[in-house]
Amino acid sequence: MTLPPSRSAAPENGLSHVRGPQDAPLKHATIPQLLAEAVAAHGSNDALIFRESGDRLSYVEFAKTVDRIAAGLLSLGVKKGDRVGIWSPNRLEWVLTQFATARIGSILVNINPAYRLSELEYALNKVGCSVLVAASKFKSSDYKGMLRELMPDLAEGKPSPRFPDLNHVVMMEADPGPGMIPFADLAGLATPELLAQLEDVTLTPEEPINIQFTSGTTGQPKGATLSHLNIVNNGSFVTDRINLTAQDRMVIPVPLYHCFGMVMGVLGAVSKGATMIFPGEAFDPAQTLDAVATERATALYGVPTMFVAMLQELDTAHRDLSSLRTGIMAGALCPIEVMKRVNKDMNMKEVTICYGMTETSPVSFQSFTDDPTEKRCETVGRIHPHLEVRIVDGHGKTVPIGEKGEIWTKGYSVMSGYWGDQPATERAVLDGWMQTGDLGVLDEEGFCTIVGRVKDMIIRGGENIYPREIEEFLIRHPKVRDVQVFGIPDERFGEEVCAWVVARNGEDLTPEALRDHCKGQIAHFKIPRHFRIVADLPMTVTGKPQKFVMRDQMVEILANDSGASA
Incomplete structure (x- = not known):
């Protein structure tokens, strides 16, 4: 008999430190x-x-x-x-x-x-x-x-x-x-x-079996080395949380070369004897929805940008998605409004959110299917079994509940290291703790909210600004389809806030309208100084927004504009 997964993972002593449940044993398997x-x-x-x-x-x-x-x-x-x-x-x-x-x-x-x-x-x-x-x-x-x-x-x-x-x-x-x-x-x-x-x-199980290269947004990519134990257990725990069984049929449009497809998708499905359905060689919204409808799929994976594209496709051509029950939205920050539409329009009432990184095999936090709607929309859920997480300040000290800090993860899922790069391994893993570089907040129940990247935080005139907060506000604008907020250098304030915005199909959107939308609703120093309306956002193959590309392009655009005006 399979026991229901335990969810007892409240922080300890008022500090942002949680340990995952231990009732489900680790699989000592290859x-x-x-x-x-x-x-x-x-x-x-x-x-x-x-x-x-x-x-x-x-x-x-x-x-x-x-x-x-x-x-x-x-x-x-x-x-x-x-x-x-x-x-x-x-x-x-x-x-x-x-x-x-x-x-x-x-x-x-x-x-x-x-x-x-x-x-x-x-x-x-x-x-x-x-x-x-x-x-x-x-x-x-x-x-x-x-x-x-x-x-x-x-x-x-x-x-x-x-x-x-x-x-x-x-x-x-x-x-x-x-x-x-x-x-x-x-x-x-x-x-x-x-x-x-x-x-x-x-x-x-402890032997290395997989090397996955990190994205390499700065410098050369590093090869995260993962064992059978790492990825067999993570795939199993991920699909435990969506109550996957051998009767389920899972559509996997995310790339296999990434942990989402290979671990959460393939190994997760195999751990339950479920069916894996691949719509095509690469993601296509129509192809994916057709696969769900034709194969009567019960589960669907994707990153937020994929779900945005599928919702747009549904607006133009209806499919019968009544077989869908669950799935996972992960790989990037998940806008609340997108999550709500996925629940309603795609019949995925039990969809969960995940958070993790390649170096942790990958998932550390995940929703339960019956978590309150606001928790499944606004957080990445609670800690996975057999893991430990602390939220720390710049000195490695655990912060109180409710305070922002860097997420450090420890446990079976942490990689053995970067292949052939001991110095990089030692910089990333401290006494068994993977220093993720992600900023998070834990609440009293152990739910985690991701507020951005350590390197993404904008410091404007001494004020710490978290792009996620502004993105969540702007995405609620009825004409906004997608948005990314980032900082660019500024001589006066050190950094200024910039937003790239994608309008919904057929909508006319201007920077002035967005600026007016922000006035009186968010603090003045958080209102982006620069808005740019774009057709699409630069993305990695896995659907992660490339803020460094946007930042570099925006700096060049502004430099050309100032040169022309001079």
């Missing part, structure tokens, strides 16, 4: 063990549905295919601990590679599908990938062409001096040409002897 449990209990269930390619596998078929791909990797000389990169959008081959590498204990290296030549070269060499599994192309990216450019000797079977560790390139196409191995051929390399070798592989 990823292959997780899949084997799903096969034993739910083998005939649909496991994977990729609508764009038409691939559909039951859990039994999924596990058998994984073993054949794993044996194929063994035939290429891949060993436990070797790094295998994957550079692809959401495809069946991605998930098969995820589980096949885990089956033999090699470490999967997630490579952002948006990476170009220099970024790919950096990632492969930083962690020493011996094999790269790649799609041939995605959108405007010609992966095969880029690889030929980076490795001109590949066609002749010669090692590339630029990639001293790379032995093989596996492409997701039938005939990729000289020097490259078709992905489908891996299964054909699986001899009975190699399949038997899989049973001799010894794995432990």
